[in-house]
Amino acid sequence: MFAGIPPISLTIWVPIVAGVAVLATGNDRNASLARWIALLGALLGLWVALPLYTGFDSSSAAMQFEEYHPWIEYLNINYHVGVDGISMLFILLTSFTTILVVLAGWEVIEKKVAQYLGAFLIMSGLMNGVFAALDAILFYVFWEAMLIPMFIVIGVWGGPNRVYAAVKFFLYTLLGSLLMLVSIIYLYFSSGGSFEILDWHKLPLGMLPQILIFLSFFMAFAVKVPMWPVHTWLPDAHVEAPTGGSVVLAAIMLKVGAYGFLRFSLPIAPDASHYLSGFMITLSLIAVVYIGLVALVQGDMKKLIAYSSISHMGFVTLGFFLFNSLGMEGALVQMISHGFISGAMFLCVGVMYDRLHSRQIKDYGGVVKTMPMFAAFFMLFAMANSGLPATSGFVGEFMVIMASIQVNFWYAFLAATTLIFGAAYTLWMYKRVVFGNITNPHVAELSDINKREFLILAVLAVAVLAMGLYPKPFTDVMHSSVMQLQAHIAQSKL
Secondary structure (H helix, E strand, C coil), X not given: CECCECHHHHHHHHHHHHHHHHHCCCCHHHHHHHHHHHHHHHHHHHHHHHHHHHCCCCCCCCCEEEEEEXXXXXXXXXXXXXXXXXXXXXXXXXXXXXXXXXXXXXXXXXXXXXXXXXXXXXXXXHHHHHHHEXXXXXXXXXXXXXXXXXXXXXXHHCCCCHHHHHHHHHHHHHHHHHXXXXXXXXXXXXXXXXXXXXXXXXXXXXXXXXXXXXXXXXXXXXHHCCCCCCCCHHXXXXXXXXXXXXXXXXXXXXXXXXXXXXXXXXXXXHHHHHHCHHHHHXXXXXXXHHHHHHHHCCCEHHHHHHXXXXXXHHHHHHHHCCCCHHHXXXXXXXXXXXXXXXXXXXXXXXXXXXXXXXXEHHHCCCHHHHCHHHHHHHHHHHHHHCCCCCCHHHHHHHHHHHHHHHHCHHHHHHHXXXXXXXXXXXXXXXXXXXXXXXXXXXXXXXXXXXXXXXXXXXXXXXXXXXXXXXXXXXXXXXXXXXXHHHHHHHXXXX
């Protein structure tokens, strides 16, 4: 607790206040001041989040650091936040990623600097609110509000088709959320007038209401993940978004949808989750296999990594609906790992784009000859994206495959194809971009990464290797919460 303010509120409101302070610097004449305030705010955001980990009791599955304040009393809506071993890790990931995004845009963003950095800081606080909210209306407010800064980031600082991509992103995610609101209202009346999410976990709902609730939540969360076939907004958003937007979109926003399945769909509608598990596993495996093949034919590096993200997130939903602790923990490890790796991959593409202003693979070749240090980092992240052992990309996928084979051999077989397809599209891209002869004279003039870029990529490299070599600090924290959720789902099975 800092200055009497509980830690979770600090993780939500420190970035938001810092973002408002950055916006207050005004126009680009104060761009340098805006950058330093943004960096200070991002660093402070991570600093106030660290006590959530250091003070966390990993032996307990209960919500910790809870805060409860009445908000709209006549509707029984409260400011109720708390974290367990699942949500706490994503708050740390969000706070960590925000620092990298601020540094990544340090020299690249030259116009509307304060607005750009302010949007990311405010978005960081809102996403932390999503992961911490234990009141459904509070969750919904944060869930919808975090769309606004990302919509602005894509629409203002994006590529030539940024308005189309921003509107498509906003409409897909907003329309999916409307059905979720209907279910929230239904659950409110079913629970006797409570918006407490944990109270809803105990509701004795019949199979039909559970199925309808599951499907309504599915529409909101599947779009966010995104699952096949509601994934088409993501490649457009990634291609048009600035580098920072792509990093936050891949590293954090996709995880919000998957997190929703754990907090709402599985515990509130456990019988429907079992009943519809075949449907969910099928969609997940289609994402792993089919979207992996789609990634193989992409000529745009950002689009390739975007499709790669969809394929890797298929592992997450697959792990959730295998209904064993190994699969769920593997899925959570995959979510954290994907945050590191996808963020690193988009930052690497951003490094090249800042120099050559092209994302097309055919415009490169021989980059290693002019940017050897960058090529080494890019190789590590490409290998991690391919699932190389000793990198974080291997751990989660291996756990989910091991869990799959306990349920059905063919689930494991199809899931394991990602180790082939992932290596194929990632290393094929790397080979064409980095190796070979320099065919573009502009590539011959490229300069290697500077100290700022080295720092960003080095921090991510350490994270990817540390998690790959020693994932225990992550799995220990989530284990009790996962086991409690598994026990709850198992008890409720018809």
